[in-house]
Amino acid sequence: MQDTDEWFRSLYIKCDFKLVLSSGMSFIVPLLKEVEPHVSSLISCFSAITSEIFSSTAFRQLSQMFFAIFFFHSSEYLLAAFFHGKNSVTLESLLISKNYVLAMVGSLIEYLVEVYFFPEMKEHWVTSNTGLALVVVGEIMRKLAIITAGRSFTHLIKRYHEEDHILVTNGVYKYIRHPSYCGFLIWSVGTQIMLCNPLCTLGFAVVVWRFFQLRIKYEEFFLRQSFGSDYVEYARQTFSGIPFVK
Numbered sequence: 379m380q381d382t383d384e385w386f387r388s389l390y391i392k393c394d395f396k397l398v399l400s401s402g403m404s405f406i407v408p409l410l411k412e413v414e415p416h417v418s419s420l421i422s423c424f425s426a427i428t429s430e431i432f433s434s435t436a437f438r439q440l441s442q443m444f445f446a447i448f449f450f451h452s453s454e455y456l457l458a459a460f461f462h463g464k465n466s467v468t469l470e471s472l473l474i475s476k477n478y479v480l481a482m483v484g485s486l487i488e489y490l491v492e493v494y495f496f497p498e499m500k501e502h503w504v505t506s507n508t509g510l511a512l513v514v515v516g517e518i519m520r521k522l523a524i525i526t527a528g529r530s531f532t533h534l535i536k537r538y539h540e541e542d543h544i545l546v547t548n549g550v551y552k553y554i555r556h557p558s559y560c561g562f563l564i565w566s567v568g569t570q571i572m573l574c575n576p577l578c579t580l581g582f583a584v585v586v587w588r589f590f591q592l593r594i595k596y597e598e599f600f601l602r603q604s605f606g607s608d609y610v611e612y613a614r615q616t617f618s619g620i621p622f623v624k
């Protein structure tokens with residue numbers, strides 16, 4: 379008797395489940411039919427983008443970009459740790475700010491949009507290789523500046539004179555007052571030329587130039603306070619390193 383009850387109950391559950399399943403399917407199937415063309419066009423769009431990314435041009439340019447970024451920031455960190463000790467190194471020593479991340483994401487978006495819609499734009503190898511050369515030159519100039527200035531080079535601008543802060547006027551500083559800023563300007567614009575990104579090349583050039591124009595004014599105010607006429611004389615004999623900034 380109990381077995382028969384069990385049998386009927388399970389039959390009831392199965393029937394009920396079938397009912398739910400069939401009414402559910404009658405709702406889902408037309409919905410799937412409706413959605414299917416959109417999903418398949420999305421998939422084909424995605425696969426077109428990924429096949430463009432993994433084309434040899436894009437693969438090479440994006441790999442160069444990621445390597446340039448990785449090398450730049452890791453060497454900034456290592457040099458800051460070497461000259462100032464590990465404990466005084468922060469995210470700022472890596473020079474990673476919110477605006478910087480936004481700019482880099484923006485440049486990646488420009489690249490992906492252009493490589494998808496106008497892949498031939500990315501095939502200007504003379505342009506791209508010139509950008510790569512600028513990235514290397516900018517990187518070398520910046521790192522030479524950091525190594526030459528040693529402990530006088532701090533990522534945050536010094537507003538008070540400290541014992542170990544000496545005026546550096548040798549090496550790259552003999553000709554250029556702000557070689558690390560000059561190097562960064564060349565490096566950052568170089569990354570965009572390397573990616574054949576016309577909009578970000580212009581955008582980076584304007585934004586980075588403006589940033590350093592203001593920063594140099596601020597930095598030199600405190601350098602004049604710390605080193606007085608020595609700095610004034612030094613500034614008179616050298617180029618700032620940033621075009622159109624005296």
Ligand SMILES: C[S@@+](CC[C@H](N)C(=O)[O-])C[C@H]1O[C@@H](n2cnc3c(N)ncnc32)[C@H](O)[C@@H]1O
Pocket residue numbers: 523527530531532533534535536543544545546547551555556557558559560597600601
């Ligand atoms: C991020 S470093 C940049 C140095 C320099 N503007 C450059 O582009 O190479 C900023 C710090 O370097 C210091 N600094 C800049 N020029 C200097 C010089 N010629 N000698 C010593 N310290 C300098 C500033 O006082 C500031 O604290």
